[in-house]
């Protein structure tokens with residue numbers, strides 16, 4: 001059976017949202033539902049219909065995302081949901097194929113998403129492209145290494161987040177291009193970031209902010225909540241849940257982390273950060289950073305040649321890549337990628353390939369996390385010219401490592 005697919009209009013929003021709520025098993029507060037609606041780009045929604053009933057949905061955010069060396073329009077895939085009554089009948093597969101065709105038509109060469117489960121998206125050509133470390137730091141063991149930067153001209157300012165929103169937005173906009181995976185925030189996204197109703201707090205108190213600044217202006221900020229507690233002997237044992245810490249320079253960064261780690265009445269700081277977060281280098285006793293690793297962004301190259309031309313490369317490379325892609329067949333052919341530090345070219349060729357790889361492998365490597373070597377060592381890539389994969393992996397790797405930091 002086929003399920004016709006089309007975008008919804010605003011009047012169909014309740015039925016669209018209901019499929020999402022049913023599939024995820026969540027019951028949003030009316031204000032959360034309002035924020036979800038405000039972020040929705042109706043012309044980029046897709047709904048699959050069984051008769052009059054919507055049974056599957058997805059949507060796209062038109063993001064401007066940082067990739068190595070550039071910022072690109074990227075399709076941020078979201079709200080993927082199929083009703084339990086219609087699961088495993090191919091509804092998601094139809095939605096994904098239609099969505100990828102639409103993204104191509106729109107001229108975006110890259111799609112990205114956060115996966116609810118790791119097994120869903122590989123079949124559609126998405127590869128795990130960024131990772132996050134979720135960690136807990138024992139604040140009493142959080143001294144920095146000697147030589148951590150200090151700048152006496154910096155001072156801290158405590159403020160209510162809503163009162164300093166323009167300053168937070170300006171600082172974020174100034175740093176967003178530094179790390180692949182980060183994306184520019186539209187006003188509706190900022191409204192969600194700063195949302196502070198009781199249900200946003202998850203029992204951890206109001207959203208708070210500390211700004212780092214000098215006479216020239218704001219150089220960084222931390223956004224966090226504090227869950228106060230005292231242990232059974234009366235010793236303060238609070239937890240600070242760091243939502244975001246952004247800084248324009250290392251001294252502001254170090255000062256903000258110190259302000260978070262030295263917070264009175266707090267014994268643990270919890271945070272989700274990039275795997276190469278500079279705080280790891282700053283901590284003298286790195287083992288006190290008790291971490292869990294998890295995949296974060298998944299990336300799909302919708303137009304391989306355009307996507308590979310649009311990013312920058314860390315080293316020169318000249319390699320013929322045979323791409324396997326049965327979902328977007330226009331990608332499935334041999335491409336010659338020639339890149340150096342000034343630019344890249346990716347042309348269709350008939351030559352013998354140096355390497356054959358599934359499109360998901362290129363998606364994994366695209367933001368710079370360097371996962372091609374890992375796949376080669378796992379025996380998952382076919383290398384025809386010795387050393388070709390490592391040369392490609394080196395050229396596609398990037399510092400800093402990719403991380404989006406905010407779910408879309």
Ligand SMILES: CC(=O)SCCNC(=O)CCNC(=O)[C@H](O)C(C)(C)COP(=O)(O)OP(=O)(O)OC[C@H]1O[C@@H](n2cnc3c(N)ncnc32)[C@H](O)[C@@H]1OP(=O)(O)O
Nearest residue numbers: 023078079080081082087088089090091092093113116119
């Ligand atoms: C970016 C995001 O929004 S991530 C959010 C994803 N959504 C959720 O997790 C909400 C709950 N889950 C759902 O709504 C649905 O189960 C979905 C959307 C994950 C899958 O929808 P379905 O319509 O059942 O998928 P569909 O029938 O097209 O499955 C296609 C293939 O994927 C497989 N598949 C689908 N979901 C999963 C899964 N969760 N784990 C493993 N395999 C899966 C199917 O077995 C099928 O495999 P086959 O081609 O070998 O037979």
